[in-house]
Amino acid sequence: WSDTRIRKFKKEFLFGVATSAYQVEGAWDTDGKGESIWDKYLHDHPELIADGRNGDIACDSYHQYKRDVEMLRELGVDHYRFSISWPRVLPTGLTNDINEKGLQYYDNLINELLKYGIEPMVTIYHFDLPQSLQELGGWASPLVVQWFEDYTRLLFDRYADRVKFWITINQPSFCFESYGGITAPGIKSKGLGDYMCVKHVLLAHAKAYRLYEKEYKNKYKGSVGISLSLNFGHPLNNKTENQEAAEIFRDFTIGLYMNPIWSKYGDFPKTVRNRVMKKSKEQGYEKSRLPTLSSEEIKLLKGSADFVGINHYTSVFVEARTDSDEIFEVPSLQDDIGVLLTQSDEWVSGKSSWLKSAPYGIYKLCLYLNEKYNYPQTFVTEQGWSTGTSLNDRSRVDYLREYLIALLFAIEDGTKVMGYTVWSLMDNVEWNAGTSERFGLYEVDFEAEEKTRTARLSALVYKRIIQKRVVEKDWTPDSWKISITPRSERDEL
Numbered sequence: 001w002s003d004t005r006i007r008k009f010k011k012e013f014l015f016g017v018a019t020s021a022y023q024v025e026g027a028w029d030t031d032g033k034g035e036s037i038w039d040k041y042l043h044d045h046p047e048l049i050a051d052g053r054n055g056d057i058a059c060d061s062y063h064q065y066k067r068d069v070e071m072l073r074e075l076g077v078d079h080y081r082f083s084i085s086w087p088r089v090l091p092t093g094l095t096n097d098i099n100e101k102g103l104q105y106y107d108n109l110i111n112e113l114l115k116y117g118i119e120p121m122v123t124i125y126h127f128d129l130p131q132s133l134q135e136l137g138g139w140a141s142p143l144v145v146q147w148f149e150d151y152t153r154l155l156f157d158r159y160a161d162r163v164k165f166w167i168t169i170n171q172p173s174f175c176f177e178s179y180g181g182i183t184a185p186g187i188k189s190k191g192l193g194d195y196m197c198v199k200h201v202l203l204a205h206a207k208a209y210r211l212y213e214k215e216y217k218n219k220y221k222g223s224v225g226i227s228l229s230l231n232f233g234h235p236l237n238n239k240t241e242n243q244e245a246a247e248i249f250r251d252f253t254i255g256l257y258m259n260p261i262w263s264k265y266g267d268f269p270k271t272v273r274n275r276v277m278k279k280s281k282e283q284g285y286e287k288s289r290l291p292t293l294s295s296e297e298i299k300l301l302k303g304s305a306d307f308v309g310i311n312h313y314t315s316v317f318v319e320a321r322t323d324s325d326e327i328f329e330v331p332s333l334q335d336d337i338g339v340l341l342t343q344s345d346e347w348v349s350g351k352s353s354w355l356k357s358a359p360y361g362i363y364k365l366c367l368y369l370n371e372k373y374n375y376p377q378t379f380v381t382e383q384g385w386s387t388g389t390s391l392n393d394r395s396r397v398d399y400l401r402e403y404l405i406a407l408l409f410a411i412e413d414g415t416k417v418m419g420y421t422v423w424s425l426m427d428n429v430e431w432n433a434g435t436s437e438r439f440g441l442y443e444v445d446f447e448a449e450e451k452t453r454t455a456r457l458s459a460l461v462y463k464r465i466i467q468k469r470v471v472e473k474d475w476t477p478d479s480w481k482i483s484i485t486p487r488s489e490r491d492e493l
């Protein structure tokens with residue numbers, strides 16, 4: 001990015017931060033909350049958590065939500081993306097038992113946000129399925145589509161008058177981790193259960209979208225989208241086989257979710273269907289391991305989103321391989337894709353092993369989506385950087401600035417982006433990594449009874465970006481104290 005012209009985010013561009021229920025709320029069995037698959041998984045397997053800290057207490061946001069909103073006011077954000085815990089509001093997962101205290105908690109949080117002019121952006125599902133539904137088949141069962149619709153109706157009935165941004169599901173690609181035995185519920189069904197899960201997640205999303213469209217949209221005028229994990233695969237070099245490998249990788253990691261909703265003809269990408277079919281036959285399966293979508297399902301899915309939520313953290317290089325079955329488990333997504341992934345040694349590393357900074361990845365991703373899906377409406381719903389414990393998080397500041405500059409270039413080249421959301425407002429329970437990887441603009445002292453939150457350098461820098469709508473590469477704060485800027489003063493800046 002050598003050209004030095006100053007680029008600005010428009011006034012209507014929304015800046016925010018994100019969290020999710022399991023990662024911040026704690027109060028795992030308080031006030032009638034049911035058990036989630038993450039409660040069970042990490043209770044049964046404490047040895048899997050890097051530092052042994054699970055989500056039982058986490059940041060205690062269930063009790064400290066007013067402090068969370070105070071931090072949002074300090075940052076001066078426009079929106080707050082948080083998720084609703086399905087088992088907190090429906091302990092059995094089904095609508096036979098509605099937990100009023102759970103619903104009240106989100107009422108309180110939403111009202112507190114609105115009191116200070118902060119737009120709530122609600123994720124309906126962020127990985128924490130009720131354990132009782134897992135025992136009935138979870139996301140591998142077609143019944144989950146109806147369970148999810150019933151749950152969603154409850155939320156729309158209760159909150160749609162105040163919530164204008166809805167995200168049905170966070171990252172359907174969770175299926176590959178959940179059914180790859182890596183994350184909750186820890187089921188090992190690679191190349192089979194994971195694909196069933198993807199189909200049901202997409203259908204659940206579409207049903208929720210159609211429900212809002214039919215019964216709530218006219219009255220409340222909100223938007224419903226889905227957040228996808230869209231890291232970008234660059235070909236390792238210009239060799240034709242690596243260019244093709246990168247395209248296949250993108251079809252499996254982007255197209256699998258985007259094609260059914262955003263492509264002209266719908267359905268999973270042809271390359272994905274053909275590849276999994278071929279491999280399945282070779283492996284002795286009579287039918288493809290990738291479930292088919294009926295014509296009604298294709299119709300239901302096509303156009304079923306007002307925006308695509310982009311969760312983008314990093315990039316990879318993709319290289320063609322002919323011997324993938326010697327490297328990866330068979331069957332598995334990795335074997336079906338059949339490519340080798342690497343990252344550059346020149347990319348700065350975060351605390352998470354997979355997280356390397358390659359800002360041009362978000363630019364390339366945006367242009368790819370524009371070309372492939374005809375300039376879809378997007379919203380960056382997650383982007384973030386992990387460190388250890390330290391208030392001086394210079395590497396996060398660099399990462400955020402560089403990615404935001406790259407995003408400005410993508411906007412200039414026609415990308416439709418409504419807003420940007422940093423993962424995360426504060427340190428939280430990073431799934432199996434516990435609290436060993438810190439993603440927060442605010443550091444959390446997990447040893448302290450009150451889970452004290454303290455602003456990092458990045459919080460001050462993000463606040464400044466939000467105020468000025470530009471990314472100033474050399475700005476440093478005079479003091480590390482953060483305080484609330486009244487909205488009236490903010491608007492004058």
Ligand SMILES: CCCCCCCCCCCCC/C=C/[C@@H](O)[C@@H](N)CO[C@@H]1O[C@H](CO)[C@H](O)[C@H](O)[C@H]1O
Binds near residue numbers: 229311342
């Ligand atoms: C020499 C070895 C080289 C290996 C190169 C391969 C590396 C591949 C890495 C690709 C990235 C894979 C992992 C991606 C993860 C993220 O996209 C995912 N974690 C995003 O999910 C959100 O993450 C947040 C922070 O991690 C947060 O936990 C949130 O809840 C999730 O939605």
